[in-house]
Amino acid sequence: MSDPLCPLCGRPIPPDVPQSQHHLVPRLKGGKGGPTVLLHHICHKEIHATLSEADLARDYATPEALRAHPRLAKFIRWVAKRPPEFLSRTTGRRRR
Numbered sequence: 830m831s832d833p834l835c836p837l838c839g840r841p842i843p844p845d846v847p848q849s850q851h852h853l854v855p856r857l858k859g860g861k862g863g864p865t866v867l868l869h870h871i872c873h874k875e876i877h878a879t880l881s882e883a884d885l886a887r888d889y890a891t892p893e894a895l896r897a898h899p900r901l902a903k904f905i906r907w908v909a910k911r912p913p914e915f916l917s918r919t920t921g922r923r924r925r
Contacts, residue, residue: 846869
């Protein structure tokens with residue numbers, strides 16, 4: 830069986846790499862028990878460093894919408910060149 834693919838960056842997610850479940854609609858905005866997707870931990874951190882819970886609930890509740898966000902698209906182009914186990918610190922809160 831092959832490793833699942835990260836719906837944000839498209840890279841495989843081997844079982845031994847940091848990973849996390851992302852609620853497509855944040856739990857605090859009514860998404861508790863709603864759909865989740867498995868992401869690389871670095872991809873999940875970048876989503877939450879970029880977008881507020883309200884933005885996620887209102888405009889970015891699908892992987893397609895997340896990939897279309899300009900800053901996340903730039904991150905995806907950058908991280909796609911790295912191996913699946915790559916980790917990097919997300920520097921502080923970068924939301925505007």
